[in-house]
Amino acid sequence: MMNKLKYTGMVLSLLGITFISLNFKTLDKVKGYPFLKIGHRGTRGMMPENTIPSMTKAVEFGSNVVELDVHISKDGQVVVYHDDSFDPNYTLMPDGSEIDPKTRNNYIFYQMNYADIKPFVIGTKKYKPYPLQQNVATYTPLLAELVDSVDRYTKVNKLPKVYYLVEIKADEKKDGINQPAPAEFVKRVMDALAPKKLGDRLIIQSFDKRQLKEVHKSYPKVATGFLIGDAKISVSQHLADMGFTPTFYNPHYSVITAEFMKECHDKKMLVCPWTVNDKADMKRMLNLKVDGVITDFPNYLSEVLK
Template identity: 45%
Template sequence: MTPIPSFAATYPPLPGFDLEGHRGARGLLPENTVPAMLKALELGVTTLEMDAHVSKDGKVLLSHDPFINPAHELLPSGKEVPEEDVEKYVLYQLPYEEIKKFDVGSKYYDRFPEQKLMQTHKPLLEEVVDSSQAYLKKHNLPQVFYNIETKSTPAGDGLFHPEPEEFIDRLMAVLEVKNILPYVIIQSFDVRTLQVLHQKYPQVRTSLLVENKNSLEQNLQELGFTPTVYSPDYELITPALLQAAHNKGIKVIPWTVNSLEEMQKLRRLGVDGLISDYPNLYKQLEKD
């Protein structure tokens, strides 16, 4: 692995305006894969955004869904995943060596018609970090951040993922070995995982994902502490929300912003960054 620069004991500030590649570059390459992450780096993102799950044998891997998704993933044989068989392919019920055999990039995904098709797999988090760090070094690029979502819900404990404390411990074990904690943000809709993280690893940055219409105060009260980042659906952004968050020293980085017009509008409003499936649009944003 390419080593992180020798600032492991320090926590540098987040980018002034954070350009994040959602699931790497989902609009252009298969989501949550090494090729998608490297494409995002090529396009100049300052943060790689990704989703984490845990396999049956305790490996931390990248995937948004808790199962093999029939919409854009294939069986190891290359055949379609029957909708009625989805429950057979829950990631938390499969060892990683089995998960790795599924093809997650060769099937056309109509939601993202520009996505380049290629045979690829769900990678381990450690593979993503190693590949990304090697790419940065090879191309003499500045260090990026890693924004990692814990994909969990109370109803999914023990079925789709481990309980919050084990989830966080397994995730953090990888990140500590890779020595990248100064460049990590852990995000979640599930306040439980963020609470465990804040209690056990208070130095690590957190981001509260939000899709509800509760006030900032209500959501922070449920969380129980002040996160580094507040990350709502972009349609929930208002000047009042931005002002309230900034008054508390919280950055606001909305998701998932996929048009240049919306990016420009949100930047003018004063958001602190963007999360997009199309990080190729960022270059045009910077020119405007």
């Protein structure tokens, strides 16, 4: 398909015809990406988040990208979980009892070995914000294990390989307590993924610019994405602070306007807003020519894209 598109473009150029507009897929194809249907924490709306069942369900629902969050354990393993400690709202103790919220700091991943992390139970406690989540007893996986499982799932089911949008969760104030410094954090992640040979199927994103600077410096061929929650600081200022232009600039969907999209596209960045769960909002994002959508409900996105 790409060769056909390139050939068509060459013919039209020879005829003096120039494209002057973009549909919501064109820029992505120029960059080498398809339109990105991104399952947020897998299929958070339907399955226990950041687990292997959540990721494979996202692929089943049509996602070509699975998004996930990573932390480092005391013994240097890369674990997949959103917060840097167990969330009592949807995680139980190994014996199935409740986690006392007052003791949450006893369960910071960077202060626990993975052998002590894995037995905690995810998926059997009803998570009130997502009443459609299936009850599936599962656990906090390792990043490498998750990638192996998802790639195996796509192969067995004769599906295209997916991209991995890996968010490095970090807070500058917590270095040495809840996470290692950026150089070690990034190296741990990349070392875990090196045997997988993901190539351009890997995208590293973060709210923490330090992590992205480290990726850009040490692994310049790896695609990066900068996350923002609001537009209080301009795009230009953020880029100046980073000292380079990331591949992706991924804001909360409330930030997206036609002007914002033009600015990002003019700077050759792709834009994938988060977390878009309403079908009407998905349609609005598509009309604004986003390059992908991050959603807890990839099944809804697949319906909108039909």
